[in-house]
C-alpha cells in the first residue's frame with residue numbers, strides 16, 4: 001500500500017460515516033425536504049458565525065457561486081496571484097460570470113493591505129470596476145500558510161473603505177483555526193461569504209459549504225441550481241458531512257504535527273530546499289535535490305510514496321487523517337533511500 005501524500009482529498013469515509021450514510025434521513029433537497037442537508041447547513045452556519053449556509057457539491061462550485069453573486073460581467077476580482085480561484089478553477093470566473101481576475105502577489109500567499117489598496121480600480125469611466133476581494137485561508141500553493149486576525153482585520157478595513165464585498169476561500173479554514181487555536185467563526189468574521197470544504201482534511205467523501213447572510217444564501221441557492229449543483233436525496237452526503245464538522249477538526253492537529261515532522265526531516269537532508277517557516281498546517285512544499293520535481297515524484301511513487309509536483313522544481317506533500325504517524329516515518333525513510341540511489 002502506498003502512502004498517499006498527494007492531497008487531503010484522498011481520505012476515505014470512516015466506518016462511522018458509512019453507517020451515517022446508510023442511516024441518513026433523506027428527502028428532495030430542491031424542495032428543501034432533506035432534513036439531514038438542512039441540519040448540516042444550520043450547523044455549518046452556526047460554526048462559521050453566519051446566518052445561513054448552503055451545501056454545494058465542491059469547493060469550486062462554492063467559490064464560483066460566491067464570485068457570481070458578488071460581481072458583474074466586466075468587473076475585476078482582486079485575488080492572490082497563486083490563489084485557487086485563479087489557477088485551479090479553469091477560468092470559471094470568466095467563463096461563468098464574465099469576471100476578470102486582478103492578481104496580486106502575496107508574501108507566502110498572504111496579501112498585504114497596501115498592495116490590495118493599489119489593486120482596487122479608481123471610479124473612473126474608462127476603468128473596469130473592482131467587484132470584490134477574495135482571500136484564501138489557508139493558502140494552498142504557498143504551503144498551507146495562515147492569515148492571522150490582525151492581517152485579516154487590516155484587509156477587511158481596506159475592503160470596507162472601498163465598499164467591496166469579501167469572499168473567503170476557506171477550503172482549509174479549519175486547519176487555520178486549529179493551528180491558531182481559535183474558533184473558526186473568528187477567522188470568517190467580517191467576510192461576506194465563506195466557503196469551507198468537508199472533503200479535505202475533515203474527511204467527508206464529498207461536499208463543501210458556502211455561508212453568508214440569509215438573503216445572500218437564498219440567492220446562492222438559485223445560482224447553485226443554475227450551475228447544476230442542486231441535488232436531491234443529498235442527505236446521504238450531508239450525514240458524513242455532519243460527522244466531518246463534529247469530529248474532523250480535532251484530528252487536524254495530528255496532521256499538522258506530521259507535516260512538521262516531514263518538513264524537518266526534509267530540511268535535514270542534503271539538497272532539499274524548503275522554507276520551514278511556511279509549514280504551519282498540513283502542507284509541505286519543497287524542492288528535491290537536483291531540482292526536478294517530476295523525476296522525484298515518479299521515483300517516490302515507485303517506492304510507495306505519492307506526492308504531486310506543483311511546478312518543475314517543487315513537490316507538494318499533504319498530510320491527512322489516513323496517514324498515520326508510522327506512515328510519515330516510513331515516507332521519510334523512503335525519501336532518504338531515494339536520495340541514496
Ligand SMILES: *Cc1c(COP(=O)(O)O)cnc(C)c1O
Pocket residue numbers: 057058059060061063084085136138139140169171172197199208
Ligand atoms: C481544493 C480547493 C478548492 C476547491 O475544492 P474542490 O472541492 O476540489 O472543487 C478551493 N480552494 C482551495 C484553496 C482548495 O485547496
